[in-house]
Amino acid sequence: MGIFEAILLTVITAATPLVLAALGELVTERSGVLNLGVEGMMVMGAACAFIATQQTGSPYIGILAGIASGAVFSLLFGFLTLTLVANQVATGLALTILGLGVSGMIGEAYVGQSGIKLPQIVFPILSDIPFIGPLLFRQDLIFYLSIALVIGVQWFLFRSRAGLKLRSVGDSHSSAHALGINVIRTRYLAVMFGGGCAGLAGAQLSLVYTPQWVENMSAGRGWIALALVVFASWRPWRVVIGGYLFGAVSISQLYAQAFGVGIPSQFLSALPYLATIVVLILISHNRRMTLINTPASLGKPFVPDR
């Protein structure tokens, strides 16, 4: 395997959690809910996935635990913001702080343990294709899930009736209510999908990226995912472009630093953020399309007048 292939493999591993978390948040925001707790749900997913794997010996149970913990955690957010109509921004921030704290507490006994890496699933024949084979068909379950989810979410949002309802709730919740769509239930489901995706992204961190538990191991990826959603103007494929671009530039700058390129390391560290923002701004420069894709009632609480 050449160095180029090795770099690409690390890029995929680095990009997958970003794509997953951003995709979940995209669905949540398309329903009109702004959940700033992605970082907290992600780190909870990482901790619970690792603990469940250590307890049972099966990383697949770990994946389920990661998804479930993220979804349950988001349910707390849903209850506070949708049922009790608390402020979404403040609740989301609190969720992040809570997630970082709780995960550190429950994971403390597991710090330093060596974990079980999620095994690769090798597609016969396909994996023998030179270059592409090892990159795309000798991967772990979470990578395959991330690709399937992107296709699934794209189809769901823009082809299915349920996805149309979800977008309508995000565009104008009072109109959706007047049409008889259950706004609160739709938003609960969207929030939980977002939580599940963030939990899965966390599981990828503690089962694939670095199979161990370190406190605070999400390391700001939740925030990157949030930014990706906005700069991708709420389109799933743009999230993939942004996620992989960010992964690619952050891995290449690591290699560049290792090879001692004569550029200040601070600049190199900042490069992934700059590159991603510039590219996504360029692809979303059409203001009319951006306006049409922006969920108009994002972050606005809904209280039906009964």
Next chain:
Amino acid sequence: MPAEGESANSPLLAVGNLTKLFGAFAACNGIDLDIRAGEIHALLGENGAGKSTLVKMLFGVLSPSSGQILWQGQPVQISSPSAARKLGIGMVFQHFSLFEALTVAENIALSMDPGVSLSRIAKEASDLSHAYGLPLDPNAHVADLSVGERQRIEIVRALLQNPKLIILDEPTSVLTPQEADRLFETLGKLKAEGRSVLYISHRLEEVQRICDRATVLRHGKVTGACDPRKETPSSLARMMVGSDVAHVSAEGTNTKGAIKLEARHLSAGARTPFAVSLKNICLKVHAGEVLAIAGVAGNGQGELFDALSGEYPVESDDVIRIADKPVGTRGINTRRLMGAGFVPEERHGHAAVSALSLSDNLVLARSQSDRRAFLGGGVLGLIRQDAVKMAAKRISEAMDVRKSGENPAAGSLSGGNLQKFIVGRELDRQPSVLVVNQPTWGVDAGAASRIRQALVDLAKSGSAVLVISQDLDEIFEVATEIAVISEGKLSDIYPASELSREKIGLLMGGMYGKTGTAETAHAH
């Protein structure tokens, strides 16, 4: 389609003693109403009379506090809009329940049976809309459509359900006279098919023209049930308002004074993708006259107001002149200091801060123009509360603003009273130039006639007044001269006495007669 053999005298829908309480306030109080099959039934009333609350209960958006609803003789609970639709009730909302980010077909699909594919819905909607003379492109985004086209979507959406009763909430408030005529033809077709229409309006002329029966509401109660064709406009108005409405007349204003406000070939680009750009607008307002600018909403009225007031200054100084001095690049305060006053369209959040008291709102608008009177402490600019409160009281008395306390929050006033206050806030300065946008939008008839009279009186006292309005009744009441804005272009200015409603309707559609015909052909 209504079932055959239904007896003509048993009502399709009967409402008995229906009441809706919001806290202690009864928005609807013991309403009785019956609608027969195949009739167009008018529901008349002022803003706040309870019309919208009543129809929201009929459509399952709100649940009644007490009372009963009989549908084809059977008592029913209408718990949700989809339950209403299943019964055969369709609704076209006043503030459209459309999703701007979605296409026409997607908007319609949301209220349809989920089993039907989007492409079939698109085809059915397109066919139906052409059959009723309301053509629609199912793949257009709603954000790109005019208000009239948006209303068509709502009507087609309701019709696709094959309803027995269609409720229309103030449907013509956003239409040109020609568009309204087209709507009336469609309603006639529906009636001929045996469907019933509940037609909500405060426009008496329309109701008399198309409705078979009318129920009048005031303060949440039924104050009259009649055949509108046998009544006179003033007898209907009395049922609606409870007293006679003062007549406003522009008589006594004239165009012979000096030019106080002028726009010379004013053009401005659109600031947002959904805004309208202004194209080569020329106008002159003389001292002593009221120039009214008519037009359907969203044709550049807001943009024109912004440019004239200086909220968004334009690039060249010379295109806007106040009292013959160029001010195009100057901000709003500079223009105010030159004796101009401005009242924007939105009461809440633009003309007034809802959460602040009336006196605070007064300071916000006039802290520069009345610096001496309202601010003390030299550079500190401390607010002289006593002086400000006195002024707020003076304005409230002059304009008959009815409020709950000495100095309540702006948001606690009803629309009409707040509008009287924000217009009065400018009139109190005796401005030599006044620009107002939609001065009586959503305001009850009493307050509207008060505001209109005040504008005419200001012009009579020698000021130049520019009124931008969608309400043709208002325009004919106050205007000395009239122009029409359409797609950011202004028609020629005509003396009010020379214009008919039909002519204005044509101008609203962009038919400019001697000027600009070629240009409009371009724009389409």
